[in-house]
Each structure stands twice: as structure tokens, then as C-alpha cells.
Amino acid sequence: MTAGMLDGRHALVTGAGSGIGRAVALALAAAGARVSLAGRRPEPLREVAEQIGAGQTGGARALALPGFDVTDRAAIDGGLADARAAFGPLDILVNNAGEAPSAPFEATDAALWAHVLAVDLTGVFQVTQAVLPDLKARGAGGRVVTVASTAGLAGYPYVSAYCAAKHGAVGLMRALAVEFARSGVTFNAVCPGFTDTPLLDGAIRTITAKTGRTAEQAAASLTRANPQGRLIRPEEVAATVLWLVSPGAASINGQAVAVDGGEMAGG
Structure with missing residues (x-):
């Protein structure tokens, strides 16, 4: 039973307009959190905010923060100022913004490499650092969860920059877990x-373009x-x-939890 579990808590979710970020924002709001929805595009964020707001009573539960670019510290600080003005200091941060362009390693130029690391790793560093004072003040209730990937635990071909960034994001969470263990923030x-x-x-579009396989065949190759x-x-x-942001997970710290159907179980 999660209803009310996060009452009074303020959560920021980056990349909140679609996919995993949207699902996380909806779950946090359903558990009672006030959710700041960070992302670059306004319309998807507003749609999520409206979905959260439908049927809610007792005040706003969601705030859209368009133009929140995790590679731009000024944009991060501006978005956080708006979030704090609406809902107060942050208790929970979910780093979800990310990109995963693919290319053979020999065709990965410095610009592609730098862009992927800027979004998927440096973005995590920048947002976490900006939110950390709020979390330390919260103490035992402070939570940071970074949505990485099994690419942060293993290697995959044609996404070397993405794998490097996600391995770095996992390593960053482990380092901070140890550095701030006594603060109570996880x-x-x-x-x-x-x-x-x-x-x-x-x-899937990239696979079909490069291999000539149908979208269904490309999807099947991924599900395998x-x-x-x-x-x-x-x-x-x-x-x-x-679960990780819940009160019962206070001892779960510095972990990389695979949600993969058993993919990583083989080594």
C-alpha cells in the first residue's frame, strides 16, 4: 500500500515528460508526493502535470518545469528556484534524463562522445550537486535515485558512449553513498x-535502418x-x-538494482 507514503515530500524528476520519467512521476504522485516535472519540452510535461492533477484535492501536486536542460547549470538553478517556490525544499531527486544515440566505436566522434556524457553523466552530477543542500537538510529522508541501465553494468556494441556514461552514473551513486552515508541521504x-x-x-529505428530488418524483427532481437x-x-x-525512496529503504544505499528479467543474472 503506497497511498500517502510520501505525503509532504517534494520530488524532482528529470526527463519527466515520457517513458520511465513519466511513469516515475505518476507513481510518486500517487504515493502523495508533490512532483516537479523537469524536462526540455513543455507539452509532454504539461500533459503529465494535468494527469497528476486530475481528481486531486488539497492543492497542486505537480509543477511542469520546461526548459530544464541538465547540461546547463543556469537552467538547472532557475528550474530549482521555481520548484522550491512552489513546493519548498527538495526531499527526493530522480535523475532520469538521458539519451542513447548509437554508432560504431570507430565512427563515434568527439562531439557525439561529449554530448552523451554531458547529458547522461555530467547532467547527473550537476543536478545532484544543485539539489544536495536540500537533501542534506532533510537528513534521513533525503533520497537520490539515478535511472541508469544494464548498460551501466555490462557492455553493449554500438553504444560505447552510452555504456561509459551509465557506468559512470552508477559509480557516482556508489561514491556519494559512501561520502554522505552519515548524512542519512541515500x-x-x-x-x-x-x-x-x-x-x-x-x-529500433536505428537497427532497421542499418540492418534492413523490420521493426518487429528489431524489437524481437532486443527482447531476446x-x-x-x-x-x-x-x-x-x-x-x-x-521502493528506493520509501521510508523502508533507508538502509539501501550505493546499490545498482537491475530491473531486467534476469539478464544480468548470467554474469
């Missing part, structure tokens, strides 16, 4: 396998990575995030 990563999101749709023979649902990832 830092964890969630590592989904191939998940049914718009990000995966882009991967999961021993359960299916894609992960965003709601399953959101349920894991919800």
Missing part, C-alpha cells in the same frame, strides 16, 4: 534492461536479451524507484 541507481519507451523506439522474453515496462522501473 544514493542508488536503477538499471533497467530494454524498456518499452520512446528511447527504445529510436533504437531478457530471459523472460519481453520488454521491461516503465511502470516496473517506477515501482523500483518508489
Whole structure:
């Protein structure tokens, strides 16, 4: 039973307009949190905010923060100022914003490498650092969860920059878990396998363009990575995030939780 579990808590979710971020935002709001929805595009964020607001009583539960670019510290600080003005200091941060362009390693130029690391790793660093004073003040209730990937636990071909960034994001959470252990703030990563999101749709388009396979064949090649023979649902990832930010997860710190149907179980 999660209803009311996060009453009075303020959560920020980056990349909240679609996919895993949207599912996480909805789950946090259903548990009683006030949710600041961060992202670059206004319309998806407003749609999520409206969905959260439908049927709510007792004041606003969601705030859209368009123009929140995790690679731009000024944009981060401006968005956080608006979030704090609406709902007070932050208690929970979910780093979800990310991109996963693919290219053979030999065709990965410095610009692509820098862009992926800027969004998927440096963005996590910047937002976490900006929110940390609020979380330290919260103490034992402070939570950071970074949505990484099984690419942060293993290697995959044609996404070397993405793998490097996600390995870095997992390592950052582990480092901060130790550094701030006595503050009561916890830092964890969630590592989904191939998940049914718009990000995966882009991967399928890339596979079809490069191999000539149909979209159905490309999707089937991805589902084979999961021993359960299916894609992960965003709601399953959101349920894991919800557990990690719950009061009962105070001792879960510095972990990388795979949500992958058993993909990582083989080594």
C-alpha cells in the first residue's frame, strides 16, 4: 500500500515528460508526493502535470518545469528556484534524463562522445550537486535515485558512449553513498534492461535502418536479451524507484538494482 507514503515530500524528476520519467512521476504522485516535472519540452510535461492533477484535492501536486536542460547549470538553478517556490525544499531527486544515440566505436566522434556524457553523466552530477543542500537538510529522508541501465553494468556494441556514461552514473551513486552515508541521504541507481519507451523506439529505428530488418524483427532481437522474453515496462522501473525512496529503504544505499528479467543474472 503506497497511498500517502510520501505525503509532504517534494520530488524532482528529470526527463519527466515520457517513458520511465513519466511513469516515475505518476507513481510518486500517487504515493502523495508533490512532483516537479523537469524536462526540455513543455507539452509532454504539461500533459503529465494535468494527469497528476486530475481528481486531486488539497492543492497542486505537480509543477511542469520546461526548459530544464541538465547540461546547463543556469537552467538547472532557475528550474530549482521555481520548484522550491512552489513546493519548498527538495526531499527526493530522480535523475532520469538521458539519451542513447548509437554508432560504431570507430565512427563515434568527439562531439557525439561529449554530448552523451554531458547529458547522461555530467547532467547527473550537476543536478545532484544543485539539489544536495536540500537533501542534506532533510537528513534521513533525503533520497537520490539515478535511472541508469544494464548498460551501466555490462557492455553493449554500438553504444560505447552510452555504456561509459551509465557506468559512470552508477559509480557516482556508489561514491556519494559512501561520502554522505552519515548524512542519512541515500544514493542508488536503477538499471533497467530494454524498456518499452520512446528511447527504445529510436533504437529500433536505428537497427532497421542499418540492418534492413523490420521493426518487429528489431524489437524481437532486443527482447531476446531478457530471459523472460519481453520488454521491461516503465511502470516496473517506477515501482523500483518508489521502493528506493520509501521510508523502508533507508538502509539501501550505493546499490545498482537491475530491473531486467534476469539478464544480468548470467554474469
